[in-house]
Amino acid sequence: MMDLVLRVLRDLALPALSGLVLLALPALATAGAPSVSDAWARATPPGVSVGAAYLTITGGSTNDRLVGADTDRASMVQLHTVEESGGVASMRQVDGVPIPAGKQVVLAPGGTHIMLMGLGKPLLAGETFPLQLRFENSGERVVQVTVRAAGEPGPAAPAEH
């Protein structure tokens, strides 16, 4: 198999070969990257300009960090955690969420979430929208976020907070 690949490569003209190498590099860079599943958000009522997105990230073959996100639906997107002090829960912006190799990290209501601020229009149950995630080591990736009705628990968060 390798012999065949080498023979094919040898037969290719040099420009085509360098093109192949350019194509192969991004694929190599993302091999073993974290995987993302169950991206969802709760529907927002009319007039409310903030929302949150949640998802499950499974660490790849090396440690990584979620360092940011972006979507056309919101003018500003931040990573938030929820902290409790004196019985009061409050949100705090963080500059990254560690994604240890092979470990599952669940962003869910009551905990770490992706805060969507300045929503141009409400998030409607049943629709989906693209969310771009930025990882420190494995780069950018776009996931589709499913909007769920306000009373509906998320796939990774059966308990209501």
Ligand SMILES: [Cu+2]
């Ligand atoms: Cu928040």
